[in-house]
Amino acid sequence: MVKGLLASGFAVAAMFLASARAATMEEEVRAVFDRYVAIQNAHDLKSMRNLFVDSPDFLWITRGKPVWGREAALKDLEERYKGTWHIEFDRKELRVISVSRRVAQVHATTQLTVGDPGAQPAKTRAYINVVMVKKPEGWQIASILPILVPPSSGPTPTGRR
16 A cells, blocks of 8 residues: 555656646746847847857748848848837747657747838737757757738628637
8 A cells, every 4th residue: 555655656746747847848938938039129139149049950931031040040130120120929829839848839929010220110910930949058949930910801700800
């Protein structure tokens, strides 16, 4: 009976530790996404460099075109930062999807405010999907895949917008 209780105790502890580990992963990934948005809004290329995976396979889809590699993405951001570039996101709608112990996807509903220098900035809603990988130095972004949300043109068949 003691062995049975001990085994049950170990099983409960193992389940608790497994769920704590999953929560820790989600918290870590959320914190990196928060930092990503703060760095973007601060136009801080040096910090962005450390957040992006140093790989020619880094992928950012922007303005309907793929930008491959960390250096190319940073060069593109450097130009964009000369104008208006600001991201806001809804923390309640942020989702972290665990792909594996070392890979996670973040899905966030965002509002992008962008504009060329001297031009009136435009606001656009987008779903941003970010894939992160856990490296020895911590979580880093491997890809950024935004999906623009078309402006609502009225109620949908269900009556919702």
